Amino acid sequence: MWGKAAAVALLALAVGYLYHTGTDLPARALRYYVTTTTPPGATPTGAEHRPGEPSLERAIASAWETLITPPSRQWSKVAVGVNACVDVVVSGVGLLQASALDPGPGLDHEVLHSREDLKEAFIHYMERGAAAERFFSDEEVFQRIARAAAEYPGAKLYVGGNAALIGQKLASYPEITVLLCGPVGPKLHEMLDEQIVVPPDSLQESDEYHLILEYQAGEQWGSTRAPQANRFIFSHDVSNGEMSSLETFVASLEDFQPDLVVLSGLHMMEGQGRLVWEERLKEAVAVISEIRKDVPVHLELASMTDPDYMNSIMQEQVMPIVSSIGLNEQELLFLAQAGGGPHADLPSWDGVPDVGRVSDILLWILEEHGRSEPSAEAELTRIHFHTLAYHVLATVDGYWGNQAAAVMAGARVASTQACGVRTVDAEAVELKAPVAFSSSHGEPRAALTLDPAEPITVWRRGSVTFHFSPVLVCKQPLRTVGLGDAISAEGLVYSELKPQQMF
Incomplete structure (x- = not known):
């Protein structure tokens, strides 16, 4: 009795907050929130399943098939x-x-x-x-x-x-x-x-x-x-x-003449x-600097523990000369800790990383160590962040195209590869991404939501645009190794370098 009353009270407070703050949660997302905070047997108004309406997972998987389109210019x-x-x-x-x-x-x-x-x-x-x-x-x-x-x-x-x-x-x-x-x-x-x-x-x-x-x-x-x-x-x-x-x-x-270079393995030198x-x-920096300036270089990061080594990569050496990086939540937080960035006092993520905090750190990297201003000497204009529940692609405006499709493609391959299937099986996956979140942990911040029918959320901060996509997490993953590499590769396949901007 008391549990049911507490759940109803929590629901009332939540809906009241959303109403007074003006947060416009999509209907499906609101029903998801209500359903997950309601005891078994209780069916609050607006949360009942509508006949013929797909699950959140099925709606997202279906939307991906429509929204993920290849770039006009491919590698x-x-x-x-x-x-x-x-x-x-x-x-x-x-x-x-x-x-x-x-x-x-x-x-x-x-x-x-x-x-x-x-x-x-x-x-x-x-x-x-x-x-x-x-x-x-x-x-x-x-x-x-x-x-x-x-x-x-x-x-x-x-x-x-x-x-x-x-x-x-x-x-x-x-x-x-x-x-x-x-x-x-x-x-x-x-x-x-x-x-x-x-x-x-x-x-x-x-x-x-x-x-x-x-x-x-x-x-x-x-x-x-x-x-x-x-x-x-x-x-x-x-x-x-x-x-x-x-x-x-x-x-x-020189003989191969690539139109994209992908570099990884720097983390191995730390040991x-x-x-x-x-x-x-x-x-390594001297050798990488020999790559033609009109060829974008993507750097894939991996687990590191030495802050001095990370600082050498970030501030003085490698990061300023690459165009794009891929990394996960552990590597992102370590970047902030090593370089004194936003939320550096956070010892570790508590559960699913807060989107606002992730957004703050990504913005800091691009503004402090990237090409957020045309006059900057650094080349970095793109970061593909991936964690279990969601992905964010942050890009400096004017350099990259098709990024909505790229981040959704990365999320989709995380689902299919983990489950060992060619297409997403809605029954084998679950949504763990937040349905409501903020563009920043501090001010100014915008209230953002996830719409399963169009599962791509976009916001801008200064000259940087952020694309957020949920991941449909495999319930029984067959293999976790290499997911980050597949995600970054898939995101690059669907990305397009805008021809008017050369690195």
Whole structure:
């Protein structure tokens, strides 16, 4: 009785707030809010299901099919580099238990030196449901763990490394020819799409292996329970860690003549130590600067822990010379923390990242480290942010086209790839994105809403336009590895560089 009364009171307060603040929630979104805050058996006015009306998930999936249209000018040749490997995907809890490790408290480690470090770091991220990637310093111990992982029941081998995964996704489009540079061993070469061109200098005698410890939503180990499905990645990978293929990559561009360059693997250098990455990063910047100015460069970021290293990438070196970046919620917050940006005092995201806070950080990156003003020396004009529940594409006005379709395409591929299907199955996914949110956490801020019939929300702040799309989250994901790479690749496929603006 009291629970029902409390729910009705909460509903009244919510509807009253929406009425007095003028927030114009679409009817479907309001019914969704009402339904999710009402006890079973209670059917408030306006929340009843209308015969023949599709679910929110079905409405969004149907709208995507209509609204996602290709750009008028498409990429024909894309060069991708420079990290590539073979992924060994295995149950994280199962492998650690088989390795005679006991559950306990989690603790993050910037570099893993032992099996105990591995266990603690895995638990630290599992209890947060967050992705992470770490370098394992002891080659002998890593090789023993890698052999155990490859022999573990149900272990699977896949194409791995951000560059190779992005290349694989791009190569699924017959009209795109892909050049892939990275340490490509015989096993990886065998698994690559035949449409991918690998320069002879990128081929090596042995493969680099990365171990992917996956966990499912609700999976428990000791007192740790995963709030959502994700994975923990670690390796002892010197070739990728030193970005040894970078010079080969840039040298190959002259013959290949790409109209888009995608760069990844910078995060791998962090585990090599400051003396190594300081010098190598300078060399990398010099090499990247040789790429023709009229060819846009997309940088795919990944998990990092050293704020000095991130600052070197962001402020002084790499970020100012690339046109576009892709990143997730962990990387976005770390950028703000490392560079003293908005919400840098936030230790971590609490559940689904607040859209207003995300918008603040994206705007700060483009204004402080991008080309938000025509007179700026930096080249950065586009950021593709992705988290489990939604994506945001932030672009400086005048440089990119078809971004509404691009962000929705990225969201759609997150749903299909996670579920292992070609088209969205509305019964296998669920909407976790907020239906009402703000354009900023501070002032001035606009109240924004999600309309499932047209699931793209757009707002502007200064010279930056934001495109928001919900993700239909797979209820039982088959594989979480590589989703971010597929999202960024798909977003790039549907993006168009405006010809009147050259980088």
